Amino acid sequence: MTAFGTTVEELATDVVLPAGDGPFPAVLIRTPYDRTRHRAEALGWARRGFAAVAQDVRGRFASPGEWHPYANEATDGAAAVRWIRRQPWSDGRLVAAGASYAAHCALVLALDAPGDARPDAVLAAVPALGPAETAREASGVERLLSRAGWWAAHGDRPDSDESALDKALAADPGLLTHLPLTGLPERLGRSLPSWAGLWRHRERGHLIARAAHSAVPLLAVGGHHDHFTEDTIALWHTWGGPSARLLLGPWGHGLGSTPGPDARPVHRVNLGELYVRWARRALTGGLAPGRHGVQALGGADLWLPAGTNGEPRLRRPRLLHGAAFTADPERPVRSDVLAVPAAGPPDxxxxxxxxxxxxxxxxxPVSVHLRATAHTPSADWAARLVALTPEGVAERLAVGIVRREERAGRExxxxxxxxxxxxxxxxxxRLRLEIAGHHFPAHARNPHTGDDPVTAVTLHPSRREIDPDSLVLSLPVLPSRPTPVDPAEEILR
Structure with missing residues (x-):
């Protein structure tokens, strides 16, 4: 087994080769998070017969140039693929792989690169599809906390400081309450010119639309507790290649390293081994055509086929209080607190x-249907579903938020x-359902004036009324106990 460093079109690249003469199929991982963090992964691929190539994207860590997120990955990745295929140790076959931003790098190679630079298969874990998808919910509401954390850690700098936002919040717990939000870089004490530009991205779905025209196998991996779950499922569902596989576990953005409270022993999956077995089949045409995969059933020791959906059951929860409440952005309902105030006017x-x-x-999919009134021209409506266990523990189940702009006072x-x-x-x-006007700091506060929440400098409270008789919670319930499946069998068939 051989390991060495080199440059590909001037970008820092490490290669790990299997033992033997080759040639070998290759795995390419392009990352903004430091290629050296992938050495153990690269060694694992090489032990199983793959040439592993890890590259710092332009402007990050040891790669020269300027770092512009999402701007250069198809061009730079295409250069890397062509370089790999010219090497004597390459047999020409290549899997583009990565997680989060690195999954974006892999996907644009398959969807945007010229034919001679496209991979033969794509492994995309918790994919960050693009700036608009990462910055906003499908409804347009801004994902403040996750984007502030990512930009503070990685934005406009060659290296990373994963704890940058945590340190800033420790020094100023109200950091994200200061207005306008475009002033965050000054409060962080460093230059961050791309922060304001991030929020100008509003159009979602570019990669998903192109995924329908893909021509290679896909393995999409995600977690039910990841903020990109819906994008991962949409990618798998839209993929037009010869085969598409989905693995969805009870995990957060770190997959198996960040299990949710509903994870069980059966949900511990050796992802590395599964990736290698899938890659071998993908490169040899050994996968059955079509879309297959698995999803974990949290709270139970089993896996279900990826396409399993329950039948919608309508429930009308009982109103405790707050049919009329005030959404005050100066005292927003917090995303990181599940306790509900017992005293004072309802929020x-x-x-x-x-x-x-x-x-x-x-x-x-879970949804809430209701009739409601906001006495401001713009209003966010956040719905949070919480499980109250028999032991009295509150567990977050699901959250959704939409922005509505219409005549004030109109139901x-x-x-x-x-x-x-x-x-x-x-x-x-028991299921507790909360309907609020904010979900902060996970999401930016709506100022209720119609102004952009990112540039607004004035906040106003918003009086709300909900017709409790109109409110219906739709839950997709399996009509009978499900039959479990084996995740490896579903991914590899």
Missing amino acids: RCLLVTPPLPRPLDVVG APFAVGLGRLARRLRAGT
């Missing part, structure tokens, strides 16, 4: 279901999608 509408008489398997019907659930709820569990 949200709070509803609860009776205890479940039997276990419930909820698999599929209107609408729905809030809360994303997908794949969770077994125990008997005795």
Whole structure:
């Protein structure tokens, strides 16, 4: 086994070769997070017969140039693929692989690079599809905390400081409350010119639209607790290549290293071994055509086929208080606190279901339908679903947020999608539903004036009324106990 460093079109690149004479199939990982962090992964690929190539993207770590997120990855990646295929140790076959931003690098190679520079297969884990997808919800609401953390750690700098935002928040706990939000770089004490430009990206779906015309196999990997879950599923569902596989576990953005509270022993998967086995089959045409895959059922020791969805069941939770409340951006409902204030004027509408008489398997998209009024021209409506276990523990299940702009004081019907659930709820569990005007700091505060929340300097409270008789919670419930499947068999068939 041989390891050495070189440059590909002047970008810092490490190569790890298997033992033997070759030639070998290759795996390319292009990352802004330091190629040297992938040495153990590269060694693992090489031990299994793949030439592993890890590259710092332009302007990051040891690679020269200027770092412009999402701007140069198709061009630079194409140069790397052509270089690999010219090497005597390459047999020409190549898998583009990566997680998060590195998954974006892999995907644009398959979808945007010229034919001679395209990979033969793509492995995309928790894919960050583009600036608009990462910065905003599908409804347009700004993802403040995650983007502030990412830009503070990685933006406009050649290296990374993963704890940059945490250190800044320790020094100033109200850091993200200062207005305008475009002034965050000054409060962080460093130059961050791309921060303001991030929020000008509003159009989503460019990669998803092009995925329909893809021509290579895909393995999409995600987690039910990841903020890119919906994008991962959409990528798999839209992929037009000869085969598409989906692996969705009860994990956060770090996959198996960040299990959710509903993860069970059966959900521990050796991802590295599964990736290698899938890559071998993808490069030899050994995968059955079509879309297949698995999703974990959280709270239960089993996996389900990826396409499993429950039947919508409508529930009308009982109103506790807050049919009329005030969404005050100076005192927003916090995304990082599940406790509900017991005293004072209501800051949200709070509803609860009776205890479940039997276990419930909820698999599929969750939504809330209601009629409500906001007395401001712009209003965000955040819906949070929480499980109250028989032991009295509150567990976040799902969150959704939409922005509505209409005549102040006009009652209107609408729905809030809360994303997908794949969770077994125990008997005795109650479901608490909160309808609020903010979900901060995960999301930026709506100033309620119609101004852009990123550039606004003035905040106003917004009086809200909800018709409790109109409110319906739609849960996708499996009608019977599901039959489990083996994740490796579904991914590799």
